[in-house]
Amino acid sequence: MVHIQLSENLTPYGVEMPEELQAVLQSDEDANAIFEGFTDGKKRSIIYMILRFKNSQTRIDKSILLCENLKKGINKPADLLKT
Numbered sequence: 001m002v003h004i005q006l007s008e009n010l011t012p013y014g015v016e017m018p019e020e021l022q023a024v025l026q027s028d029e030d031a032n033a034i035f036e037g038f039t040d041g042k043k044r045s046i047i048y049m050i051l052r053f054k055n056s057q058t059r060i061d062k063s064i065l066l067c068e069n070l071k072k073g074i075n076k077p078a079d080l081l082k083t
Contacts, residue, residue, distance in 0.1 A: 013047060020056060066081060
């Protein structure tokens, strides 16, 4: 017998926000405002881009790069992590 339990996803974006990205966005009001202006789907895509990195320091570095690019007006997900 197999038991399955379903529960509602209560995260705001449908995926858990990485601590590193959350901290960087909280420290950068301008980038956070831009991020919050995106659709939930675009936010989710960005979160997944950061989550694919397993090393915490790499997540921090990529989150900082993301914020810098957001403030430069880059908002296409494919270009957000390019230097």
